[in-house]
Amino acid sequence: MLSQPRFLAAARAMIGNLAQRLGFPEILCGQISLAVDEALCNIINHGYEKKPDGHIWLSVWALDQEPAQLRIVIEDRAKQVDPKLIRSRELDDIRPGGLGVYIIKEIMDDVTYEHREGGGMRLTMSKSLPSGTAESSNSTTSGSRGRVSSGAKTVEDKS
Amino acid sequence: MSKIDSIEVKLQKQGDATVLSPVGDIDLSRASSFRQQIVSALTSKPRLLLIDLAGVPYMDSSGVATLLEMMQATKRGGGKLVLCSIQPKVRSIFEIARLETVFTIVANADDALKS
Numbered sequence: 670m671l672s673q674p675r676f677l678a679a680a681r682a683m684i685g686n687l688a689q690r691l692g693f694p695e696i697l698c699g700q701i702s703l704a705v706d707e708a709l710c711n712i713i714n715h716g717y718e719k720k721p722d723g724h725i726w727l728s729v730w731a732l733d734q735e736p737a738q739l740r741i742v743i744e745d746r747a748k749q750v751d752p753k754l755i756r757s758r759e760l761d762d763i764r765p766g767g768l769g770v771y772i773i774k775e776i777m778d779d780v781t782y783e784h785r786e787g788g789g790m791r792l793t794m795s796k797s798l799p800s801g802t803a804e805s806s807n808s809t810t811s812g813s814r815g816r817v818s819s820g821a822k823t824v825e826d827k828s
Numbered sequence: 829m830s831k832i833d834s835i836e837v838k839l840q841k842q843g844d845a846t847v848l849s850p851v852g853d854i855d856l857s858r859a860s861s862f863r864q865q866i867v868s869a870l871t872s873k874p875r876l877l878l879i880d881l882a883g884v885p886y887m888d889s890s891g892v893a894t895l896l897e898m899m900q901a902t903k904r905g906g907g908k909l910v911l912c913s914i915q916p917k918v919r920s921i922f923e924i925a926r927l928e929t930v931f932t933i934v935a936n937a938d939d940a941l942k943s
Contacts, residue, residue: 677855
């Protein structure tokens with residue numbers, strides 16, 4: 670996708686639907702979508718500094734393991750920053766902005782920022798299905814097995 | 829601003845209260861449109877600015893930042909900003925960011941307008 674906020678809704682919908690098929694509870698589907706949205710917003714606002722022609726690659730794996738896991742990789746060709754400097758701010762400091770990294774880390778189980786070979790950054794984050802949620806979700810989802818086999822991936826040609 | 833980047837916000841006046849009811853997701857693409865419409869509503873210096881979020885199924889931190897900024901602006905003008913009818917998915921971001929106690933949040937518009 671291009672670094673334009675208008676594409677956020679489509680990215681959220683894709684992630685939310687996949688999380689739902691994996692059996693994540695509805696509220697968690699929304700939160701995982703939020704984490705992805707926040708990560709994309711950070712790239713748009715800070716990585717590409719709101720320039721609309723930057724490229725962002727969103728790759729998603731639905732890992733059919735026990736427990737099932739959603740793994741999301743977001744890559745860009747924006748400016749590189751030291752991963753150690755990507756931190757959430759103190760919540761006691763009540764002011765607009767700066768909540769994105771905190772929200773991502775609160776929602777996802779694992780969050781790793783690193784430099785991408787050839788420039789830009791790579792964010793890898795994952796969320797495992799909480800124990801006991803697959804059965805309850807499947808029982809309320811008609812026509813869905815609540816699982817997606819591995820390899821669901823959306824990529825754009827990076828060449 | 830194109831249609832995809834703007835948000836519909838219904839405005840209603842009830843005495844010295846102004847009720848704003850946005851409709852649709854509030855994310856980075858629409859936060860600016862949302863902000864502009866709140867700023868416009870604040871020019872009449874309402875005693876109570878009620879943001880009815882019943883029609884908002886999703887909000888990210890851009891929307892929350894806008895609300896925080898507008899809460900502070902309302903306070904500076906001598907008024908109070910109150911949120912109502914927050915959907916569960918939207919409430920979730922307020923909880924994650926521990927902002928439920930920073931904002932005044934009531935169940936519905938009637939509760940806010942009665943106070």
